[in-house]
Structures are given as structure tokens and as C-alpha cells.
Amino acid sequence: MSGARDVFGLEAVSVSFRRGTIEERSLKHALVGLLRRESPRVHRALAGIDLAVSRGEHLGVIGRNGAGKSTLLRVLARVITPQEGRVWVDPTCHVVPLLELGIGFQPDLSGRENVHLAGALMGYTRREIEDRLDGIIRFAELDGFIHEPVKNYSSGMYARLAFSLATDVEPEVLLVDEVFGVGDEFFMEKCVARMRRLMAAGTTTVFVSHDLDFLARQCERFVWLDGGLIAMDGAPTEVAAAYRAHRGTS
């Protein structure tokens, strides 16, 4: 059961992905499998995870590639429905997943049009986006370019606009998956400063990153995932030390 202050609660959550070649995705293969009563081959990305995240908490999720970090974040974002277990998300919280910058952006639309489109995906009304548009453009440093199609933007400009939109809306919960390679060094400092301001204001944050030092500066709790299981859950220094020792790099 999730506590009264919890934003997320996961109980025995398991997620499996079907493995298989391209041919195995065909109708013919499905019918043959049905006749032979074959079970599909699966890869277990999460294997019975129990986790609770409290309101205002800043959690860092670490682990090697393929450990299940991004899958966990997608379960929290309700993008993935687990095959087993229960997921509880506080229905009063506005959750913004930052799994990738610029989700929903259409290359041929202008920056301004894309802000409206992607803003709708984040649950904001036209009025709310209009009210914030100047601030979003100013933060992204795109004053002279906002009416141009985003396909003409540099990758830095594109990422700046996307980050500015996602964080200007002041979400109650932010789920961040390795997106801090935004623009140049100065802009990245601006982004980190904005993240810290949001976190200080009470935004619950779940970070997935391989940059342990960055995570240790932002988070008060680490969860180490290994092979779809929680290997350790605790203070960042202890979990990071155990993780590094496990990797043989400490």
C-alpha cells in the first residue's frame, strides 16, 4: 500500500518484452505459434519491483545499460503498463515526463506552433501556454527564431526550446531521463539552475542518469537497478560506492 505522502507506489511490478526476429512479428508466425502452443521468448526488464516515492523527494536511478532504468521511468510516467504488479500514481499530481527533449515537435511547424502542440501534450490549455510563451522564448534564447520551422533550428536551439517548455510549466512531478546535454555550457548551467529552483520549490523529481556525480548533487536518495531488480536503495554516497565497487571502479 502507498502512504499518504507518496506520489508513486509500485508493488511487485514486472515488465517483460517479447523477443523475436522480424519474421516472428508476422501473422503467419502468430498462427503457427498458436497451433503449436508455443510461448513467446521474453526479456524481463523489471522483475517484481517494490518502490515508493514521496512528495518532494529527489530520487536518482542508477544502473548499467539494460538494467531497467528507462523502463522504470516509463512505468512511472504511465507510458508502459506492467504485465504484473500494481502501480499507483497520485491522481492530483501533474506529472511531466522528460524522457526525451522535443516529444511532439513537428519539424515543419514553427517554434511557436510546436510550443502549443507539445504544451497540449503536457496538459496545458491554449491560454496557459499563451501566458507563458514570452517566458519560454526568452529562456530558450530564441527571440528572433520562434516563427521559423524547427527543422531549421540547430540541435541546441531545438533542445533549448523543448527544455524551456517542459520546465516553464512548473510540474509537480518531473521524470528526467538523461536529457542534460542541452545546448552549450552556459545554457546547461541555466538548465541546472532552473531544475534546482523547481526542486527547491517542491517538485518531486526522478532522475535517470549514468552521471553519478551530477545525480549525487541533485538527489537525496539513490536506487540502483541491476537486471530488473533493485540491488540497493538508500543514501547516494552509500549506493554510489556500492555500485562503483560492484563495477570494480571504486
Add this chain to the structure above:
Amino acid sequence: MDHASRRFTWLYAQSQLKLKYRYTALGFLWNLLEPALYLGVLSFVFSVVNGMRMRDYAVFLFSALVPWRYFEKVVLTCMDSIVQGDWLLRKLPVSPFALPLARWIVASAEFLFSFAVLFLVLAAIKDRWTLHCLVLPLAALPWSLLGLGLGLVCAALFTFYRDIRPVVQMGLMFAFFSAPILFRADLFPRGSFQASMLSWHPATYLAALFQKPIYHGAWPGLRDWTVSFAAAGVSLLAGVLMVSRNRGRFYFYL
């Protein structure tokens, strides 16, 4: 569907309509020119092939061809909408209905333009107009809902089995050529195999919703309305159930 998905669906459909003609020289005019050119070419070819009086045949052909093209477009564009929406469905908790619905809105907007063109063309070639044409907006509804329902069913199936596309295309082609759209239903003697086959074909009744008011100057019959709305209702229900029940599984097949 949640509020964010609904708003996104509407804005996304609008953006797709805008983008379709944004970089073309004639821009918005293509909405009218495209169906006009299509109808012009078809009427010429078929009147020559069939040896019918061109004006008469064009009125008959266009009356059911325009809604058929709309229906077919809705089914085919909805079919790959979930798979092609992986850029969104793998990253954000958006309703899987959002993408097929956006395609349906775009196709419906284009149908309205085709409908306008149909009336412009008919104004030039049709001899007699009757009040029965007032029923046409209602007649478009079962076509639209049937297309959306089948489109949703196909979208769910296509996500799991990519090789259903040619099956659906063949099915639509068979349905088109076996329906009284290119030819008149009364071409076959009563009691013949062909007449019996047409009486079981749902498109016969759907086509009649447009052919009777436009070509025959008559109201569609009760049977036409009943069969058309029943087919639309069943397909819509099947589509909604297919997508709702599988919404948690789509991610794993994108």
C-alpha cells in the same frame, strides 16, 4: 480519453491539415482542385468505357464514389496510425485513440472539401435538383462512423500483425468492385445471384444513402438507414473495444 489527449488530437489534426499544403504554390486551393481533377478524369474514362451518356453516368458515379473514397481513406490512414505514432506513444502517456482520431479528423475535413467540389460539379452537370439532397449531411454519418470503427480495428490488428495491410487493401478493393458504386444495382435481374449478393452487401445500403437523393431524386429507405447505421454502430463498438482492451499491450509491439 483524457483532456490532454483530446486537446492534442485536435491540435495535431489541425497542424497536419496546415502542413499538407503549406509549401505548395496553390496552397489551400488543392483541397478543391484534387477532388475536382479526380472526378473529371474518372467521369471521362468511365463514360467512354461504359458507353453511357457522360453527364448521367457522372452524376451516378460521383454520388457514391465521394463517400467511398472518404471511407477508404479513413480505414487505410487509421490502420498504421498507432504504429507510426511510436514517436509519441513510447514517450508520453497519450491515449492510443489520439492518433487514429487525428487521422479521422483530417480525412473528414478533406471529405468536406470533396463534398463541396461534388456540389460544384453536380451544379454544372445535373439537370434537376430536389429537396432530397438535404438529407446528405446525415447520410455521411454512417460512412464516417463505419470508417472510424474499421480503422480502429485495423489500427489495433496492424500493431500486432504488420502483414494485415495487404489483406485489408484487398478486402476494400473487393468491397468496392462488388458494391453498386461503379454500376447500378438494378442492372441485374431480380432473383439472380448478383442481385442476391448485392442485397447482402452493406455498401449497397450505404451507397443508396447518397445515390437515392442525388441520382434518383428520392429519399433513402428505412432499410438503407437501418443497415447503414447498424453496420456503423457495430464496427465502431468493435473498434473502441479492440483499442481499449489492448491499450496496455501496444507499447510492446511498436
